[in-house]
Amino acid sequence: MSELKTEPFVWPVRVYFEDTDAGGVVYHARYLNFFERARTEMLRAMGISQTELREKHGYIWVVLDISVKFKQAAKLDDELLVSAQLQWVKGVRQGFRQEMTRQSDNAVVATAELSAVMLHADSLKPARVPGWIKERLLNE
Secondary structure (H helix, E strand, O other): OOEEEOOOOEEEEOOOOEEEOOOOEEEEHHHHHHHHHHHHHHHHHHHOHHHHHHHHOOOEEEEEEEEEEEEEEEEOOOEEEEEEEEEEEEOEEEEEEEEEEOOOOOEEEEEEEEEEEEEEEOOOOEEOOOHHHHHHEOOO
């Protein structure tokens, strides 16, 4: 099997009013949205469209579990950089590590470790990652 990519994918996110609670701090559930955006954009940058994956190939990706560690509060108008990186592949499961940093001071705001699995869209049963996707996830 090929080596995992060494450089994480990074996606910029700005914190909007809708992302915050009454105190101007990012609401905890929004961090999951930011992490999801970075993973989706990482796949898109590799030429993997989630819509095409479902409609043309009959697969969907779902998160099995996620662990988030909050380090510092992100606040209204913060510009964040959210990384996504494949860490491992075991059978039908894939593990990702993500990190969210604030651009103004390079402080780590939150980290996430998660596992995901590809499913057949019609039956929701686990599916092995097709070779063409595995090639894009891994270095040649």
